[in-house]
Amino acid sequence: MSGEKSLKVALLGCGTVGAQVARILIEDGGALAARSGASLELTGIAVRNLEAKRDVQLDAKLFTLDAEALIDSADVVIELLGGMEPAGAYIERALARGASVITGNKALIAARGAALNAVAASTGAQLRYEAAVAGAIPILRPIADSLAGDHINKVMGIVNGTTNFILDAMDSTGAAFDDVLAEAQALGYAEADPTADVGGLDAAAKAAILASLAFHTTVSSDQVHTEGITEVSAADVTAAAAAGYVIKLLAIAEKLEAGISVRVYPSLIKRDHPLASVRGAFNAVFVEAENAGDLMFYGAGAGGNPTASAVMGDVVAVARQLSAGAPLPHGSADSAAQLIDFSAISTRYWIGLTVFDEPGVLARIAAIFGEHGVSIESMNQQAALGDGPAALRILTHRGTEAALASTVAALKALDAVDTVLSVMRVEGN
Ligand SMILES: NC(=O)c1ccc[n+]([C@@H]2O[C@H](COP(=O)([O-])OP(=O)(O)OC[C@H]3O[C@@H](n4cnc5c(N)ncnc54)[C@H](O)[C@@H]3O)[C@@H](O)[C@H]2O)c1
Ligand SMILES: N[C@@H](CCO)C(=O)O
Numbered sequence: 001m002s003g004e005k006s007l008k009v010a011l012l013g014c015g016t017v018g019a020q021v022a023r024i025l026i027e028d029g030g031a032l033a034a035r036s037g038a039s040l041e042l043t044g045i046a047v048r049n050l051e052a053k054r055d056v057q058l059d060a061k062l063f064t065l066d067a068e069a070l071i072d073s074a075d076v077v078i079e080l081l082g083g084m085e086p087a088g089a090y091i092e093r094a095l096a097r098g099a100s101v102i103t104g105n106k107a108l109i110a111a112r113g114a115a116l117n118a119v120a121a122s123t124g125a126q127l128r129y130e131a132a133v134a135g136a137i138p139i140l141r142p143i144a145d146s147l148a149g150d151h152i153n154k155v156m157g158i159v160n161g162t163t164n165f166i167l168d169a170m171d172s173t174g175a176a177f178d179d180v181l182a183e184a185q186a187l188g189y190a191e192a193d194p195t196a197d198v199g200g201l202d203a204a205a206k207a208a209i210l211a212s213l214a215f216h217t218t219v220s221s222d223q224v225h226t227e228g229i230t231e232v233s234a235a236d237v238t239a240a241a242a243a244g245y246v247i248k249l250l251a252i253a254e255k256l257e258a259g260i261s262v263r264v265y266p267s268l269i270k271r272d273h274p275l276a277s278v279r280g281a282f283n284a285v286f287v288e289a290e291n292a293g294d295l296m297f298y299g300a301g302a303g304g305n306p307t308a309s310a311v312m313g314d315v316v317a318v319a320r321q322l323s324a325g326a327p328l329p330h331g332s333a334d335s336a337a338q339l340i341d342f343s344a345i346s347t348r349y350w351i352g353l354t355v356f357d358e359p360g361v362l363a364r365i366a367a368i369f370g371e372h373g374v375s376i377e378s379m380n381q382q383a384a385l386g387d388g389p390a391a392l393r394i395l396t397h398r399g400t401e402a403a404l405a406s407t408v409a410a411l412k413a414l415d416a417v418d419t420v421l422s423v424m425r426v427e428g429n
């Protein structure tokens with residue numbers, strides 16, 4: 001197109017996602033310009049090592065060690081470094097001078113999104129981060145834009161590809177946790193520090209972002225009750241399978257009468273639940289809205305190309321806005337989040353115990369549940385090996401976290417109980 005606007009695009013980072021974003025910007029310039037109403041000129045890529053091997057062959061002249069100079073001459077900055085700093089300072093620098101920013105950095109947005117949005121609002125710049133939650137799946141824009149005229153009551157989903165890949169492999173092949181984690185890292189799904197994935201922090205950051213947008217408020221990751229999958233054993237996966245369940249790491253944000261609950265934990269779901277069929281590094285997110293009813297979003301949750309797709313969608317959206325010359329109204333957070341204490345949340349539980357196989361043991365265990373107001377739905381005992389303890393798996397009806405915690409403490413104190421193997425929630429019907 002002749003006479004069209006040209007926008008200077010600075011890319012920060014050339015790793016798994018950044019390299020694919022550079023490739024698309026270069027290979028697909030014609031289509032991007034036609035869709036944006038502006039040509040997108042990749043002016044440089046900030047890297048740490050000019051000589052490093054990249055996933056994509058790129059002109060060496062694009063690389064620079066001077067990220068700040070690159071930012072200071074850009075209309076649009078794409079941040080794909082990861083981590084809190086210097087990514088946060090770079091984004092703030094760009095927004096403060098009026099450049100729009102696209103990022104996939106959920107950790108940073110979940111911690112400082114409100115402050116960065118305020119800087120953007122003060123200069124009329126845009127800050128977009130669709131890639132930060134559920135990779136390629138369009139989920140933030142549907143929540144913030146398409147459902148802006150509705151009221152969202154609950155968002156629940158699988159939002160971490162690495163842990164889903166691991167749990168799926170443990171379930172389908174009986175693979176060991178560590179071997180599968182190495183594979184997920186090699187495929188580019190895991191964070192630079194994979195403890196963020198397996199410890200649930202990556203999903204917690206995404207849950208905080210989803211809750212903030214869905215409920216028009218500000219929730220940060222440290223307000224999210226977070227449990228990862230490091231304690232999930234092969235025995236848990238096998239016992240869950242035998243009972244007709246699969247274990248998934250779920251992120252849940254829900255609006256209850258007393259306030260908002262945002263939580264991440266490994267959870268049992270029935271094999272016929274739609275989330276049970278989410279395999280490998282795929283993600284899926286359910287949204288329940290007052291007028292829309294139930295919606296489900298599904299797709300690739302991680303990986304270079306899928307995540308680059310989400311980044312590029314934001315780049316085109318920003319470029320359209322800039323070429324039209326009209327600043328977007330900024331979505332506002334109505335109020336500070338009223339979060340409910342985790343102890344008040346009520347779900348069903350699945351508790352694994354080893355017990356000494358003696359007369360009266362089951363009655364004593366059942367009595368403890370009764371005394372703490374937790375009602376048992378079913379109990380399954382695996383025969384003891386020789387004189388060793390027998391394994392028990394107990395499924396409960398709904399009870400509060402507070403009641404569960406006191407039940408588990410009492411079980412641990414019982415002589416007949418050898419160990420409490422695991423305590424997990426059960427979600428879905
Ligand atoms: N990989 C995915 O599937 C995926 C999906 C969604 C979001 N994200 C997010 O996208 C971002 C990038 O992820 P990635 O998987 O591409 O990570 P990556 O580790 O593959 O790439 C990051 C790159 O940035 C470089 N870098 C780090 N600090 C730098 C600095 N100060 N200056 C210049 N270069 C620097 C690193 O050397 C590396 O090459 C992260 O915020 C991540 O959470 C990743
Ligand atoms: N490490 C993240 C990348 C996508 O955000 C995951 O495994 O889902």
Ligand code: NA
Nearest residue numbers: 130133135137
């Ligand atoms: Na997304």
